[in-house]
Amino acid sequence: MPISLPGPLTADDLHAAAAPIPVDVPAPVRESVAAGRRFLAESRDGNTPIYGQTTGFGALVGYPGRATDADQADNTLAHLGAGQGPDLPLPLVRAALLVRAGSLARGRSGVSPHVIDALAAALGTDFTPAVPRYGSVGASGDLIPLAYAAQALRGRGHAYLAGERLPAAAALEKAGLTPLTLDGRDALALVNGVSVTTAALALAQRAVRRSHRALQDLTALLADLLGCDTQFLDARLIAAYAHPGAAVVAARMRERLAGVRPSGTRPLQEPYSIRCAPQLLGAAEDALSYVDTVVMNDLRSVSDNPLLFPGEGVVHGGNFFGQPAAFAADLLAAVTAQLGTLAERQLDLLVDPARNTGLPPMLAAGPGQQHGLQGVQLATTAFVAQLRRDATPASVQSLPTNLHNQDVVPFGTQAALRAYDGAGLLHLLCGSLALGLRQAAHAGARQPTAAACAALLDRLEHAIPPVDPDRPLDADVRRAADVTAEFFLNRAA
Incomplete structure (x- = not known):
């Protein structure tokens, strides 16, 4: 049976995600996510302050971010590439992807629907981002480990396929997956939660x-x-x-x-x-x-x-x-x-x-x-x-x-x-x-x-x-x- 987002997810679902598993995004859920995305655009056009859309991050929120959406995604993720240590166990990383997908599918994050589709597609294969163990304080989300996961879905960094550690771009290609495109809100939403901790x-x-x-x-x-x-x-x-x-x-x-x-x-x-x-x-x-x-x-x-x-x-x-x-x-x-x-x-x-x-x-x-x-x-x-x-x-x-x-x-x-x-x-x-x-x-x-x-x-x-x-x-x-x-x-x- 496929896992239907946003859930309710269970620990058994997370355990099952260690292997390729079908993940479904029902039409009403997709529409809710799309509605959140439209509201994000409306709010931004109305000059509503939105953290991470046009601003820097964390302590640098008072400074403007980068000018384009693609650059803002890079601005979000690049500086978080500071993790160290051995890679986390692959079943745990896949469980974290499922937790993140469940949170984003609740329609409150303003992400593009294709972000959730990408997480679901990855979980349907044995593609698994390579995520270092050390670097998260679990406060503003699991920023550093989730940034490695997001980068791997973009084809950057490294990932595992059939247990082999590969450049992420090669792993995506072999798995039949398309590199994920992100803007600033998408990138921040992928990392700004405690999904590794929860998993x-x-x-x-x-x-x-x-x-x-x-x-x-x-x-x-x-x-x-x-x-x-x-x-x-x-x-x-x-x-x-x-x-x-x-x-x-x-x-x-x-x-x-x-x-x-x-x-x-x-x-x-x-x-x-x-x-x-x-x-x-x-x-x-x-x-x-x-x-x-x-x-x-x-x-x-x-x-x-x-x-x-x-x-x-x-x-x-x-x-x-x-x-x-x-x-x-x-x-x-x-x-x-x-x-x-x-x-x-x-x-x-x-x-x-x-x-x-x-x-x-x-x-x-x-x-x-x-x-x-x-x-x-x-x-x-x-x-x-x-x-x-x-x-x-x-x-x-x-x-x-x-x-x-x-x-x-x-x-x-x-x-x-x-x-x-x-x-x-x-x-x-x-x-x-x-x-x-x-x-x-x-x-x-x-x-x-x-x-x-x-x-x-x-x-x-x-x-x-x-x-x-x-x-x-x-x-x-x-x-x-x-x-x-x-x-x-x-x-x-």
């Missing part, structure tokens, strides 16, 4: 949501393999806790553990990584619900300046200011770090013979001769350390810039990109735990007694051979992560 946050939230669900399933499987008493999930207990997220999580885990039979050999009270899992995962559920709301609002917003209201006026303001996403991304990073800690602690418990009901150390099939999960456990420690470093809030690190025109900035781009990176590490931590549970079954753990837990373990066992003898496990961790994330979603579908 990174939405994709990170989607990934963390999947890992959060996987951790509930893996915790249930851990409790079953170890033979834990599951009274820590008792509905009466959780209701007394009074937090809605904990109730949602505990209900889901009780469903996974339906039919479980405790072994009777475990301590009365399990370590917190098991006993307090519904409280921890429940708090994460509540926090993720807030981030869900921010993502939903960002994906239906008009992130630009100025905005045009045909028949009413041109309004200048700050709808390009990415503070909501900055706060949400910092919260998401904190949630991700704590979820990662839970996964790491559960794996640590699982490989420790003092706490794992007598399973061999490191779950090695022959300790000393083999090393089982020892390398994987070392890696999880590094992953968690990275997540904790990246959980330092970016949204309160404001630095004035642009001759104090941008005297307070949210740094939402940095926050969202770190959340995006962290989501990938959390996925690997879930995979590490899943691999440990698969290996525990091989190393002597009891068979699951709950049907849902048995089904998950069976899928892991079919996907991944036991670690016996030792082998590199990097690919197995990734495979276990994917299997766990997809298993119950596929069963529900």
Whole structure:
């Protein structure tokens, strides 16, 4: 099914845009955009001040811009070619193009309809602008990264096609795309929004949501393999806790553990990584619900300046200011770090013979001769350390810039990109735990007694051979992560 602009877009739409995808601009939407364009011309002819049409940009707004529309587009984009660092992941850049198209298609930006057509056409191919990671403060939009995207659509700079980095003009030609022509308003509208920030946050939230669900399933499987008493999930207990997220999580885990039979050999009270899992995962559920709301609002917003209201006026303001996403991304990073800690602690418990009901150390099939999960456990420690470093809030690190025109900035781009990176590490931590549970079954753990837990373990066992003898496990961790994330979603579908 094609994606219809302006939406409402979802994180699933952004995820799907990683591959070529049809994007439709319905006739009423096109007419709304055209009406905004006509109103822009009328306002300009009536000498209404319009930022970026005849003026310089940012702190230089008090100076006249260039004389012609084409030169004004160059004036907008050329000076923003100041990004540095590695290119952003291609799925993220394509998601940002879709977010930008959704914002512009709401008809408040005064862009030419062919600008939205060009974004839609690019998304229908695997053309992807090469966009450097560093340079945005997420205040007046993601100016620098979006300028690289706009320039690539014009045939300037570089782009990717079929994974190959090429001069953008060559990539456009091979993709069958026409270089985009812009005037000053078109160019400014393409860059004056936080579409990279929104895309990174939405994709990170989607990934963390999947890992959060996987951790509930893996915790249930851990409790079953170890033979834990599951009274820590008792509905009466959780209701007394009074937090809605904990109730949602505990209900889901009780469903996974339906039919479980405790072994009777475990301590009365399990370590917190098991006993307090519904409280921890429940708090994460509540926090993720807030981030869900921010993502939903960002994906239906008009992130630009100025905005045009045909028949009413041109309004200048700050709808390009990415503070909501900055706060949400910092919260998401904190949630991700704590979820990662839970996964790491559960794996640590699982490989420790003092706490794992007598399973061999490191779950090695022959300790000393083999090393089982020892390398994987070392890696999880590094992953968690990275997540904790990246959980330092970016949204309160404001630095004035642009001759104090941008005297307070949210740094939402940095926050969202770190959340995006962290989501990938959390996925690997879930995979590490899943691999440990698969290996525990091989190393002597009891068979699951709950049907849902048995089904998950069976899928892991079919996907991944036991670690016996030792082998590199990097690919197995990734495979276990994917299997766990997809298993119950596929069963529900």
